Amino acid sequence: MKKIKICIIIFFIIFFAGCSDEDEVLINKIITSMTLDEKIGQMILAGFDGTIINEELNNLVNENKVGGIILFKRNIESSSQIKKLINDVNESNKGVPLFVSIDEEGGRISRISDDMGNFKSASEIGKQNSTEYAYNNGLEIGKVLISHGINMDHAPVLDIYSNSKNTVIGDRAFGNDEDIVSTMGVATMKGIQDSGVIPTVKHFPGHGDTEVDSHFGLPIVSKTLDELESFEFIPFKYAIKNNCDVVMVSHIVLENIDRENPATVSSKIINGILRDNLGFNKVVITDDMNMRAITNIMSVEDASIKSIQSGSDVILIGGGQETVTSVIEKIKQAVEENDITEERINESLYRILSLKIKYSIIN
Numbered sequence: 001m002k003k004i005k006i007c008i009i010i011f012f013i014i015f016f017a018g019c020s021d022e023d024e025v026l027i028n029k030i031i032t033s034m035t036l037d038e039k040i041g042q043m044i045l046a047g048f049d050g051t052i053i054n055e056e057l058n059n060l061v062n063e064n065k066v067g068g069i070i071l072f073k074r075n076i077e078s079s080s081q082i083k084k085l086i087n088d089v090n091e092s093n094k095g096v097p098l099f100v101s102i103d104e105e106g107g108r109i110s111r112i113s114d115d116m117g118n119f120k121s122a123s124e125i126g127k128q129n130s131t132e133y134a135y136n137n138g139l140e141i142g143k144v145l146i147s148h149g150i151n152m153d154h155a156p157v158l159d160i161y162s163n164s165k166n167t168v169i170g171d172r173a174f175g176n177d178e179d180i181v182s183t184m185g186v187a188t189m190k191g192i193q194d195s196g197v198i199p200t201v202k203h204f205p206g207h208g209d210t211e212v213d214s215h216f217g218l219p220i221v222s223k224t225l226d227e228l229e230s231f232e233f234i235p236f237k238y239a240i241k242n243n244c245d246v247v248m249v250s251h252i253v254l255e256n257i258d259r260e261n262p263a264t265v266s267s268k269i270i271n272g273i274l275r276d277n278l279g280f281n282k283v284v285i286t287d288d289m290n291m292r293a294i295t296n297i298m299s300v301e302d303a304s305i306k307s308i309q310s311g312s313d314v315i316l317i318g319g320g321q322e323t324v325t326s327v328i329e330k331i332k333q334a335v336e337e338n339d340i341t342e343e344r345i346n347e348s349l350y351r352i353l354s355l356k357i358k359y360s361i362i363n
């Protein structure tokens with residue numbers, strides 16, 4: 001009965017991900033060839049220090065077998081430098097090809113160097129209220145990224161800027177109207193997709209009506225589920241309807257739904273609302289687990305385990321190879337102790353590998 005249930009789960013993951021029979025064969029081949037350590041590594045997206053391929057980065061890729069890396073301002077000096085770094089990383093990688101990701105929203109959240117480009121903020125895009133303008137902006141961002149070997153962008157922001165005391169979102173939002181945020185956000189998403197880059201819509205369940213910056217503390221939202229569904233969730237529903245591939249979940253407590261857990265470690269929010277209620281069956285990624293909203297209340301290791309149990313596929317760790325190694329070891333221990341089943345790990349692998357195939361990261 002257990003094997004039948006697992007097969008049914010895998011069938012639906014493949015069916016809804018749009019995988020062909022050929023892709024399914026490839027995914028199965030990759031998964032059956034992997035050790036448990038390698039499987040868990042694929043679920044980690046890691047940051048690093050430096051602007052060249054160094055010991056830390058090489059260890060993340062070839063010892064920890066991480067599924068991807070994230071680039072920050074500290075990693076990028078110039079167009080030629082980042083091209084060489086990414087090329088060197090890809091050439092050194094002996095495992096599954098990597099997600100190479102970045103937060104490139106435009107405006108004040110820009111990681112690229114000046115000689116790579118300069119893009120307008122979401123609020124400036126929102127003021128235009130033109131889907132063509134938003135699409136073209138997303139397309140141009142994507143073209144710049146893909147030309148440098150970057151295949152995933154943690155953008156666009158689908159938070160609605162509805163609280164003037166909110167310091168973390170502000171002009172990162174397309175506006176304070178749910179329809180503007182929905183249409184401009186999804187047009188931007190489609191532009192990024194059409195460039196060949198994977199967009200990540202964020203920060204579910206909605207960071208727009210918060211006053212605490214989750215980089216430094218734990219934001220709490222007091223709205224009811226009905227209130228959230230009629231406002232904060234609308235842009236995410238629209239993105240899911242328009243085939244978004246990745247949703248980033250944020251460190252926000254919805255106290256009327258799960259007062260004990262931030263969304264990133266809440267099964268009620270990830271499995272219950274995002275997956276079951278909103279029907280999102282593709283890749284869920286966490287916001288950076290090194291943020292104080294998490295580290296003030298639990299270890300990165302415990303948060304990572306709890307997030308996987310709650311339905312996340314990719315754990316984002318913005319820096320620290322020691323932390324990444326420890327997280328992988330603790331997740332493996334959780335699997336060995338049956339706190340997480342290997343079938344649950346395989347579910348995430350199917351989603352991750354399907355995404356890499358869709359965007360030709362795996363050929």
